[in-house]
Amino acid sequence: MCSHYKDHHHTRGRSCMACSDYRMERFIEPCLLLLLLEKPAHGYDLITRLREFGFAEDQDPGMVYRNLRRLEEQGAIASEWDTSGTGPARRLYEVTDEGRDLLNAWADNIKLNIETLQSFLERHQTLDP
Amino acid sequence: MCSHYKDHHHTRGRSCMACSDYRMERFIEPCLLLLLLEKPAHGYDLITRLREFGFAEDQDPGMVYRNLRRLEEQGAIASEWDTSGTGPARRLYEVTDEGRDLLNAWADNIKLNIETLQSFLERHQTLDP
DNA sequence: CTATCTATGTGTCACCGACATATAGATGAA
DNA sequence: TTCATCTATATGTCGGTGACACATAGATAG
Numbered sequence: 466m467c468s469h470y471k472d473h474h475h476t477r478g479r480s481c482m483a484c485s486d487y488r489m490e491r492f493i494e495p496c497l498l499l500l501l502l503e504k505p506a507h508g509y510d511l512i513t514r515l516r517e518f519g520f521a522e523d524q525d526p527g528m529v530y531r532n533l534r535r536l537e538e539q540g541a542i543a544s545e546w547d548t549s550g551t552g553p554a555r556r557l558y559e560v561t562d563e564g565r566d567l568l569n570a571w572a573d574n575i576k577l578n579i580e581t582l583q584s585f586l587e588r589h590q591t592l593d594p
Numbered sequence: 595m596c597s598h599y600k601d602h603h604h605t606r607g608r609s610c611m612a613c614s615d616y617r618m619e620r621f622i623e624p625c626l627l628l629l630l631l632e633k634p635a636h637g638y639d640l641i642t643r644l645r646e647f648g649f650a651e652d653q654d655p656g657m658v659y660r661n662l663r664r665l666e667e668q669g670a671i672a673s674e675w676d677t678s679g680t681g682p683a684r685r686l687y688e689v690t691d692e693g694r695d696l697l698n699a700w701a702d703n704i705k706l707n708i709e710t711l712q713s714f715l716e717r718h719q720t721l722d723p
Numbered sequence: 724c725t726a727t728c729t730a731t732g733t734g735t736c737a738c739c740g741a742c743a744t745a746t747a748g749a750t751g752a753a
Numbered sequence: 754t755t756c757a758t759c760t761a762t763a764t765g766t767c768g769g770t771g772a773c774a775c776a777t778a779g780a781t782a783g
Contacts, residue, residue, distance in 0.1 A: 488707055490616040490739070490770090499718055509761050519710045525741065530763060552760045553748040572718050578617055579711050581648045582704050589628055589701050619739090619770070638730050654772065659732060681729045682779040726783085733776070738769105745764070753756085 489578060493520070493532055495571035498564055501542060507555035508533055533558060541567045618707060622649070622661055624700035627693055630671060636684035637662055662687060670696050 496518045500511055512529050516522060533556075536542045541564030544556040560568070625647045629640055641658050645651060662685075665671045670693030673685040689697070 486703060487619040487621075489711065490619050492616075493740090495714065495718075499714070499721075502721060507761075508763095512761095518714060526761085527742085527744095527763070527765095528740065530761095534763090551749070553762080555761060568718070572715060574615060575711050575715060579708055579715075581621075582618065582708050582711075585624065585628070585647060586701060586704060586708075589624075589697070592628075592631060622771090636730075637732095641730095655730085656732075656734090656773085656775095657771065659730095663732090680780070682731075684730060724783100727781080729778100729780075731777080734774080736772090736774105738771090740769090741767090743765080743767105746762080748760080750759075751757090753754100 489575075492518075493528060494536065495568055495575070496520070497529070497532055497536065498541065498560060498568040498571070501558050501560045502565065502568065505557055505559040507547065507557050509555065511558075536564065539563075539567075618704070621647075622657060623665065624697055624704070625649070626658070626661055626665065627670065627689060627697040627700070630687050630689045631694065631697065634686055634688040636676065636686055638684065640687075665693065668692075668696075 493515070496515060497511060500506065500514050500517075506514070508526070508530050511533075512524050512526055515524050515529070533542065533544075537544060537558075540561060542558045542560055544558045546554050547557040548554045622644070625644060626640060629635065629643050635643070637655070637659050640662075641653050641655055644653050644658070662671065662673075666673055666687075669690060671687045671689050673687045675683050676686040677683045
């Protein structure tokens with residue numbers, strides 16, 4: 466996998482026009498929900514597990530924690546402090562029923578996006594060389 | 595097609611969690627390039643033709659014109675005033691060689707995005723009901 | 724003559740992602 | 754003991770982007 470994720474917006478194609486590297490907005494949200502549905506976890510762990518969805522090796526922690534906060538405010542996930550293990554205390558997150566619904570809504574939306582993008586590609590391929 | 599495009603950011607899922615309706619960022623750019631490659635046109639025409647890619651019926655004109663301006667500054671498209679037809683003067687745009695390259699780069703990026711989204715969906719479908 | 728259509732633009736604002744920085748407990752080495 | 758490092762969570766700031774409102778003006782029809 467290429468250097469997916471990170472590094473757009475600020476170093477975007479001013480001189481290098483070939484590097485338009487945009488992605489689906491807010492995609493981190495369904496990824497977090499899916500990871501947490503597979504296995505409850507804490508933020509620091511999710512930062513590394515996000516790589517499985519194409520996020521950068523050094524994924525911004527702030528992005529992850531802020532999204533977890535927002536999801537919890539919305540009632541999609543719930544957390545409790547876990548002081549069992551070694552190291553500093555961690556928040557253990559799990560998905561609520563509402564969160565499961567939210568993830569399903571995301572999946573539907575993602576399906577629509579795939580269809581839109583695919584029809585774009587098909588139309589692009591009908592052009593002359 | 596559903597009420598695709600328009601209406602996220604500002605009326606997003608505060609109380610209605612089911613309406614996460616996000617799309618690929620900057621997708622309007624490759625759409626404009628593709629439309630102009632198929633047939634040179636002016637902005638007002640492109641506003642309506644964008645519907646073919648899932649954009650709203652009442653697509654924001656500002657969005658279109660600003661993107662055309664930026665693409666022209668980057669050298670991806672070129673324009674000239676056209677006073678031939680009836681009505682007010684219009685800018686006729688056409689794609690440059692650089693613009694063609696840019697569109698191809700977009701197509702590659704879109705392929706990657708589709709793969710990412712599809713692998714997400716597959717992973718989502720392996721969950722328990 | 725004025726309402727409407729065509730056509731191009733600007734102003735503003737909130738949201739989002741990227742990047743930098745802050746805080747603090749635990750661990751191990753010098 | 755002190756200091757660097759790892760784990761873990763969190764905030765501050767800033768530019769890019771899209772949504773929405775609004776402005777301007779030529780042409781046309783009633």
